[in-house]
Amino acid sequence: MSAISRSREKWVLLFPAILVLSLITVLPFLQTVWTSFTDAEITAREQQVNWIGLENYIWALTDPDFLEALGRTMYFTVVSVGLEGVLGIAVALLLNQKFRGRWFLRVIIILPWAVPTIVNAVAWRLIYHPDYGALNSLLLQLGFIDSYTSWLGDPDRALNMVILADVWKNFPLVAYIALAAMQTIPGDLLKAAAIEGAGAWKRFHSITLPWIIGPMLVVLILRTIEAFRVFDIIYVMTRGGPSDGTKTASFYVYQEYFSYLRSGSGASYAVVVAGISAVLILAYYAGIRRDQRGA
Amino acid sequence: MKLKTLMAVTASAAALMTSAAMADTTLNALFMSQAAYSEDNIKSMTASFEAANPGTKVDLEFVPYEALHDKIIAASGAGDDGYDVVLFDVIWPAEFAERGFLTDVSDRVAADLTSKIFDGAWTTVEYDGKRYGMPWILDTKYLYYNTEILANAGIETPPETWAEVLEQAKVIKDKGLVEYPLVWSWSQSEAMICDFTTLTAAHGGSFFDDGKPAFETGGAKAALDYMKTSLGDGLTNPSSLEYFEEDVRRVFSAGDAAFAMNWTYMNSLVNDPNESKVAGKVGVMSAPGVDGVSEASAVNGSMGLGIPSNSPHADQAWAFINHLTNQSTQEEFANLSLPIWKASYSQSAVTDGQEDLVAAADKSIAVMYPRPLVASYTEVSSILQKHLHGSLLDQTTSEEALANAAKRVARIR
Numbered sequence: 001m002s003a004i005s006r007s008r009e010k011w012v013l014l015f016p017a018i019l020v021l022s023l024i025t026v027l028p029f030l031q032t033v034w035t036s037f038t039d040a041e042i043t044a045r046e047q048q049v050n051w052i053g054l055e056n057y058i059w060a061l062t063d064p065d066f067l068e069a070l071g072r073t074m075y076f077t078v079v080s081v082g083l084e085g086v087l088g089i090a091v092a093l094l095l096n097q098k099f100r101g102r103w104f105l106r107v108i109i110i111l112p113w114a115v116p117t118i119v120n121a122v123a124w125r126l127i128y129h130p131d132y133g134a135l136n137s138l139l140l141q142l143g144f145i146d147s148y149t150s151w152l153g154d155p156d157r158a159l160n161m162v163i164l165a166d167v168w169k170n171f172p173l174v175a176y177i178a179l180a181a182m183q184t185i186p187g188d189l190l191k192a193a194a195i196e197g198a199g200a201w202k203r204f205h206s207i208t209l210p211w212i213i214g215p216m217l218v219v220l221i222l223r224t225i226e227a228f229r230v231f232d233i234i235y236v237m238t239r240g241g242p243s244d245g246t247k248t249a250s251f252y253v254y255q256e257y258f259s260y261l262r263s264g265s266g267a268s269y270a271v272v273v274a275g276i277s278a279v280l281i282l283a284y285y286a287g288i289r290r291d292q293r294g295a
Numbered sequence: 296m297k298l299k300t301l302m303a304v305t306a307s308a309a310a311l312m313t314s315a316a317m318a319d320t321t322l323n324a325l326f327m328s329q330a331a332y333s334e335d336n337i338k339s340m341t342a343s344f345e346a347a348n349p350g351t352k353v354d355l356e357f358v359p360y361e362a363l364h365d366k367i368i369a370a371s372g373a374g375d376d377g378y379d380v381v382l383f384d385v386i387w388p389a390e391f392a393e394r395g396f397l398t399d400v401s402d403r404v405a406a407d408l409t410s411k412i413f414d415g416a417w418t419t420v421e422y423d424g425k426r427y428g429m430p431w432i433l434d435t436k437y438l439y440y441n442t443e444i445l446a447n448a449g450i451e452t453p454p455e456t457w458a459e460v461l462e463q464a465k466v467i468k469d470k471g472l473v474e475y476p477l478v479w480s481w482s483q484s485e486a487m488i489c490d491f492t493t494l495t496a497a498h499g500g501s502f503f504d505d506g507k508p509a510f511e512t513g514g515a516k517a518a519l520d521y522m523k524t525s526l527g528d529g530l531t532n533p534s535s536l537e538y539f540e541e542d543v544r545r546v547f548s549a550g551d552a553a554f555a556m557n558w559t560y561m562n563s564l565v566n567d568p569n570e571s572k573v574a575g576k577v578g579v580m581s582a583p584g585v586d587g588v589s590e591a592s593a594v595n596g597s598m599g600l601g602i603p604s605n606s607p608h609a610d611q612a613w614a615f616i617n618h619l620t621n622q623s624t625q626e627e628f629a630n631l632s633l634p635i636w637k638a639s640y641s642q643s644a645v646t647d648g649q650e651d652l653v654a655a656a657d658k659s660i661a662v663m664y665p666r667p668l669v670a671s672y673t674e675v676s677s678i679l680q681k682h683l684h685g686s687l688l689d690q691t692t693s694e695e696a697l698a699n700a701a702k703r704v705a706r707i708r
Binding site for chain 1: 482
């Protein structure tokens with residue numbers, strides 16, 4: 001088969017997927033981009049939609065509250081994905097050891113991830129509850145605190161508490177991928193290294209980590225994209241409070257659209273968030289390609 | 296043969312379905328699942344409507360108050376599949392009317408109703424001289440007090456001014472009767488704005504003057520200072536900054552507070568032994584005033600029922616609204632929400648067993664103060680929420696908080 005017909009065959013086979021993706025992703029995205037350059041609003045009346053150029057973007061990027069929210073979202077993303085990565089690999093290492101009841105642990109560890117985000121958020125809100133939350137009761141009985149504390153009521157602390165809830169929900173996914181990758185490491189390789197005198201850390205650092213880094217990058221990309229557009233867990237746990245301390249960028253998109261009814265402006269906020277996500281994805285891809293060349 | 300039978304069955308089934316569809320109208324109605332009428336109340340009102348109107352069915356949907364506004368907006372683009380009846384708050388008619396989300400029902404309202412229903416209730420559904428629904432929940436926040444705690448503290452009469460509230464709370468705290476005598480719903484939400492509005496009204500303040508923010512000084516600033524003082528002196532439960540109305544009810548029902556601000560619905564629930572440890576030990580009164588400024592204070596927290604402009608069943612929807620808002624329905628369910636009808640307040644069905652609530656309502660309804668009646672209210676409120684909450688958390692002084700909020704309100708597009 002010639003190279004040209006092979007290439008055509010690829011396009012023919014890809015066509016259905018491209019068509020479906022265009023309809024459900026590309027077209028709405030282009031429409032959002034177009035809307036972001038207009039003064040469109042949500043209204044049941046006839047409206048004259050005007051092209052206003054970059055005005056929405058200038059507005060969004062000079063909105064000190066939105067810029068603060070972008071910084072907050074970045075913090076949320078870096079800390080939660082970072083913790084999920086470290087915790088996920090650590091748990092995977094543990095689950096990769098031979099011990100009695102391992103199969104049971106491997107099954108139940110996925111539970112937090114299987115629970116819907118909304119349910120997880122409600123559960124953690126109850127755990128953090130200032131009056132009858134389990135966290136207060138536990139820490140008080142262990143003697144770590146003297147009186148009940150308001151975990152989600154303190155603006156400096158609330159975001160970290162939400163991050164903890166998010167990490168709890170999502171680290172099992174990272175752990176599973178890491179575990180699957182670790183199981184493909186030939187046992188001989190690790191044994192040989194041990195015989196040669198490599199300690200546990202050396203074996204992890206020189207064999208395990210390089211072996212699993214590809215799959216880890218993929219799962220961390222997925223988590224980064226999700227974390228950067230975080231909305232549901234915050235909507236349920238704090239609704240952006242206290243004093244906007246947990247209001248993330250996606251919350252502003254939602255607010256511009258559905259609370260303030262400015263669809264044009266809301267679209268520009270959404271495009272900014274999508275643009276930053278795209279930069280993050282490209283950075284990861286660059287990381288993966290470098291890794292593949294290195295391997 | 297078999298094919299023929301199949302076709303015949305299909306055809307008759309189709310005929311049945313069409314005739315069923317012609318006979319039945321299903322109304323989609325949106326309500327909230329907190330405060331005022333309970334879900335059970337609304338279900339039984341709906342059942343009696345359906346019994347009286349064969350052929351009309353009503354599908355009820357209940358959402359938290361915090362989701363109500365955005366639900367109404369999101370469904371406005373749903374065409375025939377949106378809602379036919381929606382519950383809306385007193386702060387939204389300006390926005391909903393300007394954007395055409397609600398049907399103008401001025402012509403449907405009988406002229407003689409105007410004088411039979413309280414003015415404060417009418418303002419809930421009016422904008423620019425037109426009516427966009429019927430008032431349904433005539434509500435404001437009252438001051439509830441625990442009579443046993445007050446008696447144990449040696450306090451003979453409940454407070455007549457907001458200053459006295461703090462004085463009595465101090466006595467109660469000093470005697471060790473409860474750790475935090477006051478509890479409020481001061482989470483970053485509309486619930487906090489309602490308490491702030493009550494206190495602003497009490498101190499003679501206002502939100503806007505000639506379209507410009509006027510809350511940086513005067514009564515509004517005094518209101519915020521009052522809130523901060525009560526927190527700083529340890530008289531207000533600090534968890535109030537996370538509380539909604541239901542949390543306030545829970546804390547007060549557990550006997551952990553001497554005073555609480557809440558809506559009408561709390562009166563019957565705190566006096567229900569199944570729901571409350573303080574049943575029978577509760578007093579309810581109008582929120583007090585400020586010496587030399589006001590006698591009593593209240594926020595207009597009423598809500599109305601309207602027909603979204605995309606509803607294809609406006610006539611049936613209006614019939615349902617009339618059923619829910621009529622005097623006999625409201626008198627039957629008066630223990631969680633007081634009627635909009637002036638005549639109801641002398642009916643024993645309404646007053647029996649809740650004489651003190653009705654007396655308080657009489658006083659409060661007359662002084663109900665509105666939150667700003669502007670189309671951008673949602674944005675004004677969320678700006679105020681952020682800056683007030685920050686100040687209550689001691690991140691800013693009251694001057695800074697209100698100045699920042701005013702600056703931000705001036706930036707609204």
